[in-house]
Amino acid sequence: MDRKNKRLLLLIVSCSVAGVVLGGTSxxxxxxxxxxxxxxxxxxxxxxxxxxxxxxxxxxxxAGAGAAFGAAWQLRNEE
Structure with missing residues (x-):
């Protein structure tokens, strides 16, 4: 796995975990x-x-995974 894929995976996992915590708490x-x-x-x-x-x-x-994919897509299109 190259560095870019690891960063994308980390972004998706962290946003998903934050979504799970916030969704469950609310x-x-x-x-x-x-x-x-x-x-x-x-x-x-x-x-x-x-x-x-x-x-x-x-x-x-x-929601967290979708937000991560959306952010990654936006950054990819800006490059």
């Missing part, structure tokens, strides 16, 4: 706030917080 906080609300809705009671967090993490993974 989903977990949203489900916690939903349960602590003054009026709890039926939608809030039927959602599993763990599956909601995993869904947020997977969305963050895709």
């Amino acid at each position: 989903s977990w906080a949203e489900s916690t706030m939903c349960l602590k609300a003054t009026e709890v809705t039926s939608e809030c009671l039927t959602q599993d917080p763990i599956s909601k967090t995993i869904q947020g993490m997977s969305t963050g993974l895709l």
Whole structure:
């Protein structure tokens, strides 16, 4: 692997990890706030917080990887 490919891989991995962390944290906080609300809705009671967090993490993974590919594409076109 040459240096350029290693940098691209590092960019994709770091953006994906950041997306997973942010997506999971925001989903977990949203489900916690939903349960602590003054009026709890039926939608809030039927959602599993763990599956909601995993869904947020997977969305963050895709968003982070997409952002990394977009940034790499932009830098490649500027050269």
